[in-house]
Amino acid sequence: MKPKVLITRKIFDEALKILNGKVTYTMGPDNRSLTSEELCEKIKDKEGLFCLLTDKIDRNLIDAAPGLKVIANCAVGYDNIDVPYALKKGITVTNTPGILTETTADLTWALLLATARRIPGADRFCRMKHFKGWKLDLFLGQEVTGKQLGIIGMGRIGRAVAGRARAFLMDVVYSDPHRLPQEEEASLGAVRVPLDYLLSDSDFVTVHADLNSSTRHLISREKIKLMKKSSILINVSRGPIVDEKALTDALEGKKIWAAGLDVFEREPEIEEKLHHLDNVVLLPHIGSATFATRIKMAVMAARNLVQVLEGKTPDNPVHPD
Ligand code: GLV
Numbered sequence: 001m002k003p004k005v006l007i008t009r010k011i012f013d014e015a016l017k018i019l020n021g022k023v024t025y026t027m028g029p030d031n032r033s034l035t036s037e038e039l040c041e042k043i044k045d046k047e048g049l050f051c052l053l054t055d056k057i058d059r060n061l062i063d064a065a066p067g068l069k070v071i072a073n074c075a076v077g078y079d080n081i082d083v084p085y086a087l088k089k090g091i092t093v094t095n096t097p098g099i100l101t102e103t104t105a106d107l108t109w110a111l112l113l114a115t116a117r118r119i120p121g122a123d124r125f126c127r128m129k130h131f132k133g134w135k136l137d138l139f140l141g142q143e144v145t146g147k148q149l150g151i152i153g154m155g156r157i158g159r160a161v162a163g164r165a166r167a168f169l170m171d172v173v174y175s176d177p178h179r180l181p182q183e184e185e186a187s188l189g190a191v192r193v194p195l196d197y198l199l200s201d202s203d204f205v206t207v208h209a210d211l212n213s214s215t216r217h218l219i220s221r222e223k224i225k226l227m228k229k230s231s232i233l234i235n236v237s238r239g240p241i242v243d244e245k246a247l248t249d250a251l252e253g254k255k256i257w258a259a260g261l262d263v264f265e266r267e268p269e270i271e272e273k274l275h276h277l278d279n280v281v282l283l284p285h286i287g288s289a290t291f292a293t294r295i296k297m298a299v300m301a302a303r304n305l306v307q308v309l310e311g312k313t314p315d316n317p318v319h320p321d
């Protein structure tokens with residue numbers, strides 16, 4: 001008998017092809033996530049789980065599936081899963097690292113430039129037919145080239161963002177628990193500095209850390225106070241790393257110049273006031289959203305799932321620190 005698998009929401013045919021003939025799957029709907037109750041009910045008799053970052057895979061769910069062997073997350077981040085508990089129960093957890101690095105770094109730069117140069121507001125202005133002629137001070141933004149970029153979290157995505165900063169002749173500083181090898185620092189032109197220095201000295205601060213107990217609210221009200229009035233904060237990692245209420249207050253009080261956010265503390269909810277502020281650009285968690293990358297992620301997750309169910313070591317097991 002083929003192992004039974006739950007796919008929590010509709011996925012691409014390219015990924016289903018990997019599963020066809022090897023597992024028997026049940027797939028969730030296209031238009032919404034399954035509720036916790038539905039997940040617990042549907043997982044009961046399954047050996048494999050293909051899930052998304054919007055699915056909360058907690059103890060309750062893990063306990064509901066005594067035969068579960070693998071949780072294949074279709075994302076690089078895995079803060080949606082209680083990984084220590086899954087591992088304790090002998091369940092393998094996998095993720096999709098590497099393939100979304102460049103795509104997410106591209107989106108970071110799109111958001112940084114859109115925020116610095118006020119692109120969404122300027123676009124709305126034209127659509128509203130408010131453009132009545134060139135003006136010396138129309139939609140003034142912040143200079144990017146030659147400024148200082150502070151990167152919080154110098155993993156794969158942080159490094160890819162740093163690489164692109166070279167084209168903008170920027171000074172790059174970074175904060176990370178681990179120092180990069182010297183050759184890599186030299187090739188990226190990046191200097192490791194304490195977090196407080198990074199926040200108080202950078203023109204742009206971009207967050208690329210994992211979400212865990214030491215990074216939750218890392219960018220707290222106190223840390224935001226260290227930032228320059230002219231500075232811009234970009235977050236393309238996980239919402240809870242930034243205190244969204246404190247950030248909203250800082251944007252409203254013009255304590256920092258702007259923010260570009262692809263992620264939110266209580267996704268899909270967004271702090272109400274942010275909808276009404278002109279100095280923030282809001283995106284619906286689309287860091288890795290290109291056709292090619294999202295298909296590659298789903299294929300990678302499907303492959304990991306099948307590998308574990310076939311008794312093999314998966315390509316991308318999660319080993320938390
Ligand atoms: C996206 O946010 C991911 O973790 O893959």
